[in-house]
Amino acid sequence: MHSQLEEYFKTRTEIDDKTLSYISSYFKIKKTKRNEFLLKEGEICKHFYFINKGCIRLFNINKDGEEGTRYFHFEDAFGTALPSLINQKPSYEFMQTIEPSELLVINREDYFHLVEIVPQFAIVYRQILELAYLKSQERIYCFQSLEAIEKVRWVLTNQSKWLTRLSNKMVASYLGLTPQTLSRLKSKL
Numbered sequence: 001m002h003s004q005l006e007e008y009f010k011t012r013t014e015i016d017d018k019t020l021s022y023i024s025s026y027f028k029i030k031k032t033k034r035n036e037f038l039l040k041e042g043e044i045c046k047h048f049y050f051i052n053k054g055c056i057r058l059f060n061i062n063k064d065g066e067e068g069t070r071y072f073h074f075e076d077a078f079g080t081a082l083p084s085l086i087n088q089k090p091s092y093e094f095m096q097t098i099e100p101s102e103l104l105v106i107n108r109e110d111y112f113h114l115v116e117i118v119p120q121f122a123i124v125y126r127q128i129l130e131l132a133y134l135k136s137q138e139r140i141y142c143f144q145s146l147e148a149i150e151k152v153r154w155v156l157t158n159q160s161k162w163l164t165r166l167s168n169k170m171v172a173s174y175l176g177l178t179p180q181t182l183s184r185l186k187s188k189l
Helices: 003-010 017-024 082-086 108-117 118-143 148-158 163-165 170-175 179-189
Strands: 028-031 034-037 047-053 056-059 067-073 075-081 094-096 101-106
Touching: 003 017, 003 118, 017 118, 028 170, 047 170, 067 075, 067 170, 101 108, 108 118, 108 179, 148 163, 148 170, 148 179, 163 170
Parallel strands: none
Antiparallel strands: 028 101, 034 094, 047 075, 047 101, 056 067, 056 094
């Protein structure tokens, strides 16, 4: 179960087997069901997850009861509610596995312990933060200026697996569209 995690580190930094084994020893296996919550709004995030199989969705629900998806994390990636994990303040979003998933979980204290004492882990953490920042900026600047059809084209070009693995409702909530609008636009492309 830890081989994917170890491969993830090997492709991102130079690391020896002893260090990989040490890092892996902090991660515990967690299997989830479809639509299982890992975190609910208002809870404080205490875990970081590596996805071996499945998908984690980060989303919030507005005052009108509408879901707004912030991001999807698929296989071979880390996922968490990063603002709550870092600040240890109540989360403003939910974290949910949207399909049966196999996760490797590490608690916050152990995660930041590894960041402090294992240089390769710190390198990967910095890469995770940088990617999260870039994705956030991409979403803010790109999606604010795009028309609905252009948003759908963006998904087709950059995240095509979303359209085969996720419901229209979830993809639409990421794009800020209704599921009906997404369906109509997909049929035009």
